[in-house]
Amino acid sequence: MKKFKFQLETLLKVTRRKKDDAEMAFAEVSRRLEEHRARLKELLQELKESQQEYAEMTGEGKTVTVGVIITYNNFFNWKREQIEKQQDLILRTMQERQQKLKKLMELITYLKSIEQLKEKRLREYNEAVLAEEQKFLDEIGLQLHMRQN
Numbered sequence: 001m002k003k004f005k006f007q008l009e010t011l012l013k014v015t016r017r018k019k020d021d022a023e024m025a026f027a028e029v030s031r032r033l034e035e036h037r038a039r040l041k042e043l044l045q046e047l048k049e050s051q052q053e054y055a056e057m058t059g060e061g062k063t064v065t066v067g068v069i070i071t072y073n074n075f076f077n078w079k080r081e082q083i084e085k086q087q088d089l090i091l092r093t094m095q096e097r098q099q100k101l102k103k104l105m106e107l108i109t110y111l112k113s114i115e116q117l118k119e120k121r122l123r124e125y126n127e128a129v130l131a132e133e134q135k136f137l138d139e140i141g142l143q144l145h146m147r148q149n
Contacts, residue, residue: 004125006118015111022104029100033093040086047079 006012054072058064 004122006121008114012114015114019107019111022107026100026104029097033097036090036093040090043083043086
C-alpha cells in the first residue's frame with residue numbers, strides 16, 4: 001500500500017506560518033502597549049513632582065511672580081495634554097491588541113480543525129492498512145490450510 005499523504009499538507013503549513021506570524025504581531029503590540037503604559041506612568045510622575053515643586057514655591061510666606069504662575073500653569077496644561085494623548089494612544093493600542101488576539105484565536109481554531117482532519121485521515125489510513133494486512137494474512141493462512149489438505 002502506498003505511503004500516507006495528507007492532501008491538505010500545504011494548507012496546514014501555510015496556516016501554521018500564519019499563526020506564528022499572528023503570534024509575533026500579538027506579542028509586538030503587547031510590548032508596545034506596555035511601553036505606552038510605562039510612558040504614561042512617567043508623565044503622571046513628572047506632573048506630580050512638578051505640582052509638589054509648585055506647592056513648595058507657593059507655600060505660606062513665599063512670594064511668587066505672575067510670570068512664574070503663568071509658566072507653571074502653561075506647563076501643567078501642556079503636561080495634561082501629553083497625558084491625554086498618551087491615554088488615547090494606550091486606548092488605540094489596546095483596541096489593536098484585541099484585534100490581533102481575535103485574529104490569532106481564529107487562526108488557532110482553523111489550524112486545530114485542519115490538524116484534527118489530518119489525524120482522522122491518518123486513522124482511516126492506518127485502519128485501511130491494517131485491513132489490507134489482515135486480508136493478506138488470511139489469504140496466506142487459507143493457502144497453507146489448502147496445501148495441508
